[in-house]
Amino acid sequence: MSASPILSVEALRVAFRARRGAVTALRDVSFALQPGRTLALVGESGSGKSVTSLALLGLLPPNGRVTQGSARYRTRAGEALDLTQLSRRAFRGIRGREIAMIFQEPMSSLNPLFTIGDQIGEMLLLHEDFDAVARRRRVTEMLELVEIPAAASRLDSYPHELSGGMRQRVMIALALVCAPQLLIADEPTTALDVTVQAQILDLMRRLQREMGMSILFITHDMGVVAEMADDVAVMYAGAVVEQAGVTDLFAHPAHPYTRGLLASIPRPDRPEGVRLAAISGAVPPLSALPPGCVFAPRCGLAIPACETPVALREVLPGHRAACIRAEEALADA
Amino acid sequence: MLETTLAPAEATIPAAEPLLSIRHLSKRYATPGGIIHAVEDVSLDIPRGSITGLVGESGSGKTTLGRTLLRLVQPSAGSIRFGGTELTGLSEREMTAMRRRMQIIFQDPVASLNPRLKVETIIAEGLRAHRIGSRRERRDRVAALIEEVGLSPDQMRRFPHEFSGGQRQRIGIARALALEPEFIVADESVSALDVSIQAQILNLLLDLRERRNLTMLFIAHDLSVVDYLCDRIAVMYLGRVVEIGPARPLVRQPAHPYTRALLSAVPQPDPAATRQREVLEGSIPSPLDPPSGCVFRTRCPRALPACADAFPPPAAVGPERIAHCINL
Numbered sequence: 108m109s110a111s112p113i114l115s116v117e118a119l120r121v122a123f124r125a126r127r128g129a130v131t132a133l134r135d136v137s138f139a140l141q142p143g144r145t146l147a148l149v150g151e152s153g154s155g156k157s158v159t160s161l162a163l164l165g166l167l168p169p170n171g172r173v174t175q176g177s178a179r180y181r182t183r184a185g186e187a188l189d190l191t192q193l194s195r196r197a198f199r200g201i202r203g204r205e206i207a208m209i210f211q212e213p214m215s216s217l218n219p220l221f222t223i224g225d226q227i228g229e230m231l232l233l234h235e236d237f238d239a240v241a242r243r244r245r246v247t248e249m250l251e252l253v254e255i256p257a258a259a260s261r262l263d264s265y266p267h268e269l270s271g272g273m274r275q276r277v278m279i280a281l282a283l284v285c286a287p288q289l290l291i292a293d294e295p296t297t298a299l300d301v302t303v304q305a306q307i308l309d310l311m312r313r314l315q316r317e318m319g320m321s322i323l324f325i326t327h328d329m330g331v332v333a334e335m336a337d338d339v340a341v342m343y344a345g346a347v348v349e350q351a352g353v354t355d356l357f358a359h360p361a362h363p364y365t366r367g368l369l370a371s372i373p374r375p376d377r378p379e380g381v382r383l384a385a386i387s388g389a390v391p392p393l394s395a396l397p398p399g400c401v402f403a404p405r406c407g408l409a410i411p412a413c414e415t416p417v418a419l420r421e422v423l424p425g426h427r428a429a430c431i432r433a434e435e436a437l438a439d440a
Numbered sequence: 441m442l443e444t445t446l447a448p449a450e451a452t453i454p455a456a457e458p459l460l461s462i463r464h465l466s467k468r469y470a471t472p473g474g475i476i477h478a479v480e481d482v483s484l485d486i487p488r489g490s491i492t493g494l495v496g497e498s499g500s501g502k503t504t505l506g507r508t509l510l511r512l513v514q515p516s517a518g519s520i521r522f523g524g525t526e527l528t529g530l531s532e533r534e535m536t537a538m539r540r541r542m543q544i545i546f547q548d549p550v551a552s553l554n555p556r557l558k559v560e561t562i563i564a565e566g567l568r569a570h571r572i573g574s575r576r577e578r579r580d581r582v583a584a585l586i587e588e589v590g591l592s593p594d595q596m597r598r599f600p601h602e603f604s605g606g607q608r609q610r611i612g613i614a615r616a617l618a619l620e621p622e623f624i625v626a627d628e629s630v631s632a633l634d635v636s637i638q639a640q641i642l643n644l645l646l647d648l649r650e651r652r653n654l655t656m657l658f659i660a661h662d663l664s665v666v667d668y669l670c671d672r673i674a675v676m677y678l679g680r681v682v683e684i685g686p687a688r689p690l691v692r693q694p695a696h697p698y699t700r701a702l703l704s705a706v707p708q709p710d711p712a713a714t715r716q717r718e719v720l721e722g723s724i725p726s727p728l729d730p731p732s733g734c735v736f737r738t739r740c741p742r743a744l745p746a747c748a749d750a751f752p753p754p755a756a757v758g759p760e761r762i763a764h765c766i767n768l
Contacts, residue, residue: 151634152605270723300497301661302720305705309719327634330707353711371639372709373668375691382646383668385639389604 111181112139113289113321114163119176119191121155121162130393132158132171134346137419140289140338145315145322147332147353150342151368153390156325159342160293163190163323164208165198180206183288204234207282211294213274216281217266223250223277224262227284234285249280253310272303279310286318293325308334329372333357341365344390344401347419351426361428361437363406400430408432457524458485459623459655460509465518467501467508476727478504480679480735481518481751486623486672491649491656493666493687495702496676499724502659505676506625509657510542511535522623540570543621547628549612550600559586559603559611560596566619585614590644606637613644617652627659642669663702667691672760675699678724678735680751685761695763698736734765742767 121133133155140146148156161167163178178190182205193201202208210216218226227246231237237245243262250258253276266274275295282290292311296304308331315322324335332339332353339356341349341364349362360366370384388405391397397404399414406413412431422433430436467479479501486492496502507513509520511527520527522542530538543566546552553562563582567573573581583593589610600608609629616624626645630638646669648654660666666673667687674684675698683696694700704718720739725731731738737747744767754762 151636272723300723301663301705302497302701303723304707305717305719306721308707309717328707329635329709333709333711333713334707336711357709357711368636369709371636373639373642373664374709375664375667375703377668379688382643383639385643386636387640389606389637390634 111142113142113181114140114323115179116159116163117177117179119159119162119178120174121158121167121171122174123168124170125394127394131174132345132393133162135176136342136345136347137176138340138347138350140321140323142288142321143315143319144337145324145335146338146340147324147326147336148340148342149326149329149332151327151390153344153393154342155345156327156342157293158345160208160291160323160325164202164206164291165190165193165195180289203230203282203287204285205287206289206291207285207287208291208293209275209278209282209295211297213271213278214266216278217274219266222263222265223269223280227277227281230281230284245284246280249284250277252283252314253277253280254306255280270303271299272306275299275303275307276310279307279314283314283318283320287320289321289323290315291323291325294327295324296331297327304331311335329369341368344396345393346401346429348402348430349426349428350419351423355423355426359423359426359437361422361426361433362402362430363408363432363436364402365428366436367405402430408436457488459488459523460484460486460657461521462509463519463521465505465508465520466516467504467513468516471728474728477679477730478727479508479515480730482676482679482681484674484681484684486655486657488622488655489649489653490671491645491658491669493670493673494657494659494676495661495663495666495673497661497702497724499678499727500676501679501727502661502676503627506544506627506657506659510539510544510625512544540566540619541621542623542625543616543619544625544627545609545612545616545629547632548605548608549615549629550603550608553600555600558597558599562600562611563615563618566615570619572619581618582614585617588617588648589614590640604637605633606640609633609637609641610644613641613648617648620652621654623655623657625657625659628661629658630665631660631662638665645669663691663706675702678730679727680735680764682736682765683757683761683763685758685763689758689761695757695761695768696736696765697740697742697767699763701739701741 116138119133119136122129122131136159150156162173173191180188180190224246227249228242231242231245247259250261255261255276296307336353339353340347343364349365360369367386386405400417403409403413417429417431419427419429422428463483465482469476494502508515515528560582563585564578567578586593586596591610630641658669670687673687673690674681677698683699694703701718701720722739733748733750734752737743752764752766754764757763
């Protein structure tokens with residue numbers, strides 16, 4: 108790995124105040140995103156993948172806060188910023204211009220009362236020094252870039268006049284209009300039909316090639332991970348349990364949870380008449396995590412030693428897993 | 441290739457008489473903006489003891505079709521025969537009696553129910569409505585159902601919000617099974633679930649089919665899931681069934697250009713997969729104003745001028761398998 112990641116998250120902890128005391132939603136999450144690459148954070152509900160993205164953007168709800176750790180981001184000017192220490196005000200200069208985001212439901216991020224041209228133009232107004240004519244030209248270019256047909260005439264459309272796929276394209280245009288270095292995409296295609304998802308994934312890949320941004324891609328879908336990611340961090344119940352390059356992760360999954368997740372997916376090439384190997388049970392509530400390895404209660408390989416805490420460690424070159432039996436799992440494959 | 445002008449009836453009927461047989465079923469809604477063609481001229485057989493998958497994207501009409509089969513939505517035209525009885529002519533009362541034999545499971549079956557009712561009451565609701573058994577018998581029956589779907593009877597007295605998504609789906613299944621129906625429509629029953637939980641529920645449905653010889657219509661947008669669970673698959677696009685046939689051959693060698701595009705769009709959990717993706721342009725047109733002729737032609741990579749003339753007749757593309765396309 109190159110020496111200078113654009114984003115380096117170290118031992119991040121996030122806690123939420125709840126009615127009955129505090130709940131730790133992220134436990135010592137660490138990962139690094141290299142420039143120009145895509146890192147997928149993959150996990151099921153409650154894994155903490157979305158909390159991670161909100162923490163990085165300073166968008167945690169009022170009852171949540173970072174209690175430990177850091178998230179070092181390298182700005183365009185080469186300055187190192189710890190995102191966990193930024194003031195609300197300082198974040199305003201960062202979001203959009205340095206770090207942009209797209210979410211699952213574009214409708215909730217677009218203002219229904221303003222045309223899409225106005226909304227994208229407002230980003231330019233905030234961050235760039237353009238006159239009205241130049242702004243309009245730049246917005247049209249952005250809509251063309253995200254392949255919205257008849258872009259110039261779409262400028263004056265309202266969000267509700269667009270299909271779901273077109274709205275997500277507008278969101279992407281809005282996110283990228285100030286050419287950010289880092290794009291955080293939280294389940295950007297989950298609400299879309301699969302044929303439209305394919306279009307948006309293609310578009311994101313093309314834009315990354317052309318603009319060179321780094322992407323933190325948050326998803327629950329291992330198929331999307333395989334298609335989009337260079338590197339992968341698998342999350343479970345608030346922690347990263349495995350981390351590897353994408354090819355390595357799919358070829359040699361080392362954590363029993365990753366293996367279970369992959370075995371749960373129905374694939375068209377699976378052998379006839381073989382049942383899917385579902386993971387038994389459910390994710391434990393964050394307020395009642397088991398001691399030691401949190402996956403142990405659902406794990407087929409669990410032994411008494413799994414009741415003591417387990418940390419990520421290298422199990423293959425550049426491949427880390429938080430499991431004391433990872434070598435056996437790998438040999439078993 | 442066989443005769444291309446087979447009527448759907450002859451082309452799709454398997455040897456044994458199907459439990460459910462629909463012919464030329466349509467559902468149109470009159471709205472201020474015009475007529476919505478939600479389901480258009482669909483013919484389909486569901487053999488007893490089989491699981492038929494109905495797959496399509498949003499706006500395909502799959503949910504409307506599922507509800508029309510149970511007459512939760514009234515059909516505009518066509519026939520629905522269930523176990524030898526024509527359902528379209530039945531009175532509301534006769535239909536209520538018939539619904540003991542036909543049940544539906546929704547995407548989040550518990551969310552639509554009264555959150556103040558205990559799980560036991562929710563599952564027993566159908567039994568009570570049809571005045572089946574004493575209170576005591578109903579309670580025993582619910583306990584047995586709860587166990588059958590993989591929950592524990594000591595959870596009967598809890599409220600729906602105390603359960604996870606997967607457990608709620610199990611509750612919905614238990615509720616649908618309470619009246620011992622022969623036929624179940626499962627509408628996006630696993631779509632909202634995490635993949636590890638989804639596999640549990642799919643396996644539960646397979647167990648139930650074996651144990652109870654259930655017949656099922658499984659509605660989903662995910663072709664991989666449908667392929668895993670179902671014996672037969674019908675692919676819908678903009679109100680029409682465009683291809684139907686046995687699951688494995690249909691998924692391995694899709695015939696209709698839409699089925700091919702749908703399959704090719706599903707991201708596979710394999711970074712090495714160098715698939716030649718057929719990415720469709722645009723999105724599904726409005727059902728208010730569907731294209732003339734073949735409804736898929738506006739997005740079809742193989743469209744011909746003649747595709748605008750008429751919706752293509754069924755063409756046999758394999759054993760018990762048809763596709764509606766003039767350029768296969």
